[in-house]
Structures are given as C-alpha cells and as structure tokens.
Amino acid sequence: MNQKNQVPTYTKKDFVSNQEVRWCPGCGNYSILNAIQTTLAKLGKRKEDICCISGIGCSSRSPYYINTFGMHTIHGRAIGIASGVKIQNPNLSVWITTGDGDALSIGGNHFIHAIRRNLN
Amino acid sequence: MRTIENAIIRFSGDSGDGMQLVGTQFSNTSAAMGNDISTFPDYPSDIRAPIGTISGVSGFQVNIGSVPIYTPGDEPDILVAMNPAALKVNLDSVKKGGTIIVNIDTFDEINLNKAGYTTNPIGTNLLKSYQIIEAPITKQTLEILKDSPIDQKTKLRCKNFYALGIIYFMYGRDLDITINWLKNSAKGNNDTVEANIKVLKAGRNFGETLEAFISTFKIEKAKIEPGRYRQINGNTAVAYGLMQAAEAAGLNLFLGSYPITPATDILHELSKYKHLNVKTFQAEDEICAVCSSIGASYAGALAATTTSGPGLALKSEAIGLATILEIPLVIVDVQRGGPSTGLPTKSEQSDLNISMFGRHGEAPIVVLAASSPKDCFHMAFEAARIALQHMTPVILLTDGFIANGAEPFKIPDKNQYNKIETRLVKDKLAEGEKYLPYKRDPVTLVRSWAIPGMAGYEHRVGGLEKLNEIGTVSYDAQNHELMSELRAQKIARIENYIPLQEIEGESSGDLLVLSWGGSYGSTHSAVKQLQLEGKRISLVNLRYINPFPKNLQEILLGFRKIIIPELNHGQLRAIINAKFHCNAEGFNMLQCRPFKIHELVNAFNNHLERL
Known part of the structure; x- marks a missing residue:
C-alpha cells in the first residue's frame, strides 16, 4: 500500500482546533461536537479529506472548532455549498452542521432537494 | 442581378x-x-x-x-x-x-x-x-x-x-x-x-x-482574415470561453446553474462536455446554484454560475460570501429587461448597478462586459483568468441581444490563450510552516488557495470577518477596517493586470462616445459613419468596468464633450461622473432592442452641433 493511502491513527485531539468554543455553559452542542470529533478520528479518512460545512446559528459555529477543512457559510445554504464541494471532489467526506431553522426553515428547499439527490 | x-x-x-x-x-x-x-x-x-x-x-x-x-x-x-x-x-x-x-x-x-x-x-x-x-x-x-x-x-x-x-x-x-x-x-x-x-x-x-x-x-464574399471560422452566439461563446480558461488553468470547470431566460443555453451547452471534465449541476434554485459553485471553488474547481437579472438578485448574499472568502468565482449575467420578471426575452443593459453595488457591506468585486457574440468567448476567459489570479468573484455582463445573436467567429489558435497561473499552494508546506490562508502577496494583495485534500493546509473559512493573515474569526474594529481596505485595494490593483483601454479614432477631439458591453456594434457603426464625414468624434467601448482601465481618465480629458449611450437610465454615466467629475451626458433608451445606428448618429450630431 502506498503511503498516500495509509490513514494515520488519529485521536479526538487531532480534530480539535485552536479556537475557543463559544457556546453557553451546559449547551448540548458541546457533547455533539465532542461526538463528531471522536467519530472523525475513527472514520478511516485522512484529516485533509474531511470537509465540514455549516450555515448560520449556534451549532453552525462548529467548523471553526474542528481541525479539518471547513466553511461557515450563510443562513440556510450549507447544503448548497456542501453539494458543490462533494460534486467537485467525491473523495471528500463532507459533513454538514445545521440547526432546525437553518435546515428546515430558511434552508428547507435545499434540504428536500438534497434528500432527493442523495449525493453520497 | x-x-x-x-x-x-x-x-x-x-x-x-x-x-x-x-x-x-x-x-x-x-x-x-x-x-x-x-x-x-x-x-x-x-x-x-x-x-x-x-x-x-x-x-x-x-x-x-x-x-x-x-x-x-x-x-x-x-x-x-x-x-x-x-x-x-x-x-x-x-x-x-x-x-x-x-x-x-x-x-x-x-x-x-x-x-x-x-x-x-x-x-x-x-x-x-x-x-x-x-x-x-x-x-x-x-x-x-x-x-x-x-x-x-x-x-x-x-x-x-x-x-x-x-x-x-x-x-x-x-x-x-x-x-x-x-x-x-x-x-x-x-x-x-x-x-x-x-x-x-x-x-x-x-x-x-x-x-x-x-x-x-x-453579395460578394467578405474580406476576412484567413482561418477556420464557425458561427457562434454569445451564450455558446461564454461556454467555450470558460472551458478554454479551465484548460489554461489546469482545472476542471464546474457550472452550478438554475435555468433562466436568456441564460439557460450556457447550461445546456456545457452539459454536453462531461467527457472534457466539465461538471454541470442544475440546482433547485438560483441560490443553491451559486452556493454549489462556491463549494466547488473552495474544493478546487474553476467555478461559474450563469443567470439573468432576477437570478443575480437572488445570488447577492452568496456573492457577498464569496467576496469575504476571497475565492475565485465567475458569475455570468445575461441581462434582460427588468425590473422583476420584466421582459425575459428582450435585451437591456440595466444590471450594471446591481453588479457594481448589489451586495450589502463594502463588497467590491470585478465587473466585466462582453461587446459582441464572439467577444463573449474572450471575456469569459478573462473573467475566469481574473477570478483565479486575483481570488475574487467576477461578474461578466452579457445581454440577451449578444447572447442569442450570432456572427462568424475565428477559432482561436490554441496558443493564443496562455496558461493561467492560479494561486494554488504548492503540494507540501515547509517543515514547521503553518498555513496562513489570508496572508497576501504584497504586490497584488491576493491570498493563496489551499483546497481540501491538501495535507497540512487544513483551515476554516467563513462569512465572519477574519483576522488579517491568520483567517480566524475576529471582531476587532481596527482589523475589520484593515480587512475592508485590503479587499478594496486588491480589486483596485487589478487595473495593473488588464489591458489599457483602446480608442477608435483620434485621442482628442470634440465628442467622445463612451459605450459599454453589447452596445458596441451600434456605437462602432455610428461613430465610424461620422468619422467618415470628417467629424472629430471617437469611440471608447468599455469591457473592463471595475476596475476601469488605467488610462481611461486620460482619454476622457482629451475631449470637449462626452456622451454615454446605454440601454438603461444612465447607470455607467452616474459611475463615470462620480469618479471622474467629467459631466458626461447620456443617451438612453429602454425599448427592448439594441440602438439603431441612425438613432445614435442623430444623437451624436445633435451634440456636435451644440458644441
């Protein structure tokens, strides 16, 4: 196996960025972020091949806190941007963090079309 | 006979x-x-x-x-x-x-x-x-x-x-x-x-x-330059120009688009070229169309979106995102009669203001305009070149008239279009080097481009204001002022990387006709006619509108009077007069069609007589 394909062994710490997490004390987002970072370490994907996209809202801050490629975008549109990332480079593991308003209200249209298209 | x-x-x-x-x-x-x-x-x-x-x-x-x-x-x-x-x-x-x-x-x-x-x-x-x-x-x-x-x-x-x-x-x-x-x-x-x-x-x-x-x-054969020709309309020419640019940059082309008259044909055309590494994505709406292009650009494509006025309005917020992200993006606006649904199949030049100013915040981007069906090829290439070399969204304005109108097009020599040097980072960071996504080239103020898949370059970007060079979120007031200035300066300095403005006729005289984009055919013909009659009249047809060519001011100073014919209520005139204080007058029509030559000849003669 060539070196490029060998995925290093990661721990959760590899996916923690140097940014201060700014959620309210006690917020459920902390445990969600923790779970995502733990999962990414076990994903079997190289760190540089992971891309986290979010829209707007508290939870959508999460890409700043995850040490991969990522983009904090605009309200409701994470799905559109993530679709472009995935189509351009299907090798990437693309993650979307979104809140209820972001996904189902302002982004509702994109949400149903993303389900219909089923890109990955 | x-x-x-x-x-x-x-x-x-x-x-x-x-x-x-x-x-x-x-x-x-x-x-x-x-x-x-x-x-x-x-x-x-x-x-x-x-x-x-x-x-x-x-x-x-x-x-x-x-x-x-x-x-x-x-x-x-x-x-x-x-x-x-x-x-x-x-x-x-x-x-x-x-x-x-x-x-x-x-x-x-x-x-x-x-x-x-x-x-x-x-x-x-x-x-x-x-x-x-x-x-x-x-x-x-x-x-x-x-x-x-x-x-x-x-x-x-x-x-x-x-x-x-x-x-x-x-x-x-x-x-x-x-x-x-x-x-x-x-x-x-x-x-x-x-x-x-x-x-x-x-x-x-x-x-x-x-x-x-x-x-x-x-009607005898026209005396045309030898070469291989084909007939081309503006929409097809835009499609080919973008493909030429993708090849010159060594990237694949991604088009995220939503059908809209009169721009849909560009999507149709590009969807035929999957085998040439073109990816087309018909999104569920205009917003997703531009967003998918932003995503594709972030992931390393030459990304474009094509639309017309109503779609450009819907894309505004996302273009603002691309502006603060500082990523390459080509937006082609095939202008039609507006506002609102307006006159979808009719032509107008009324989207200059929204292209220049249609974003919230201080969000300058590059604005170009194609002058004829065949020029759409060259200007689409230029839009992509500037977007890639200067890491910015670029709006290319065409219009329904040149998009659907056709003329002979000399198929360019392969070497006529040089390689486009992108700002992509090199494969590996130096030992111990940390990637700074918003560190700029000191001359052009352009940042570098690292895309997902490049080990060691992992970084986050977003719509929030960024700390200078480092790119992390910053609410610092001084930093925001600096970043706004840097983004504006970066666009302004593009004037050093576009051609000087050409002038048809003498560089000084009585009347300068200053037109832009798709009005060229009419203004060229009218000015030529008056020049043959011995009038001291010259023509400038702008294709680079933001920034303007460096020598534009000097040209404007050479004439007693400036007239700006446009198919709108004076959008370029307002910009020119605000920037150069030159008291240019307008000749404006909104009749769903290009200027007729005799209408322009009469208007220019009126001005010449009043001098």
Missing part, C-alpha cells in the same frame, strides 16, 4: 411558423458562403401566444455583407411577413422602397381582425412605399405536397421553407447547406425531410418565375 455590399432581411411570422429556424438557416448559409453576418432573434416570451395575434409575432433579423458587419442592421431591406400580424408589427421598421413578401393566403378576415386591421392593407396606400410580393405560400405548399404521405398539419409546417426558398433565390444562395442540414437533423423521418426539401425548392422556383418582378442581388 445587382451587386450590393450588404442586405438586411427580417423573417417574421407567428411564433409557431418556424421563423427562427429559417432565419438561422439563411444566416448559416450566408456565413458558409463567405459573408460577414450579424443576427438578431427577436421572439415573445409566451410559450404559445394565440395564433395570428400581435403578441405572438416572432422575428429573426440578419444583416449579411461583403463588408464588415457589426450589427443586425437598422431597417430591413426585405421583410417576410407570414401573416397580417407580422406585417403590422414590422411595417414601420422596413426601409422605404424595400420589399415585403407576404403570405397572401393568411390575409383573410379572421387573421386581419386578429392583427387589428379593419381593412386589408394589401394594395392600399399604406403599402405604397414598398414593393409587395404576394406569395400564395400556404396554398402552394399544400399543392406541392398533395401526394406526400405526411399529415396535413405537418404539411402546413413546411411553409417556412417556401419563404426561405424565395429569399434564397433573391440572394443567389446555395440550397445545399440547408438540404444537408435537413437530411442530418431528422434522421428516420424521410417523408418530412423530403417534404421540406420539395417546398424549399418550390419557393426558389417561385422566385425564378417572378424574376421579372423581383430584384436579385449578389
């Missing part, structure tokens, strides 16, 4: 009469026979307006010549009117003394009423200034096809080829190009093909039998 320099022909009929098709055939044949051409398809936005009515009239105008042709022409020398409504709509525009071929079979009470004629205009004073050829097109078509196995409805649909046959005779055109096209385009339906060919020849023969009454013309 009289030899002439050019001829303007307008095919006009009901929107189901196939006028666009025969207009295109006449244009293709003329181009293949060596004429220069310029076309103007002019059709209603209704899918199918009531048959025979004024609102259902569809027209196709073409100007062919042995001399260089820059516009589809002002007044048709020949009008083909397939019904009374077509005559009514176009009569005023036909050249006095010109020829009108009418399908006399449609001039019955019902159709005359639908067109709003209370009496039949044929043979009346209304038409005394024209030569009227009464052709029984419907009856003749049915007669020729009486033994054909195709049904009556299909037979009737062949009648456009009868009209085409007459025009082919008048201009000595070769029928073979159209006959071959027919044979290749309807494979498997030989009866229909045969029927159309029969009708085409019958139309030509009808012309021949009338030879004593109708004029015939010879």
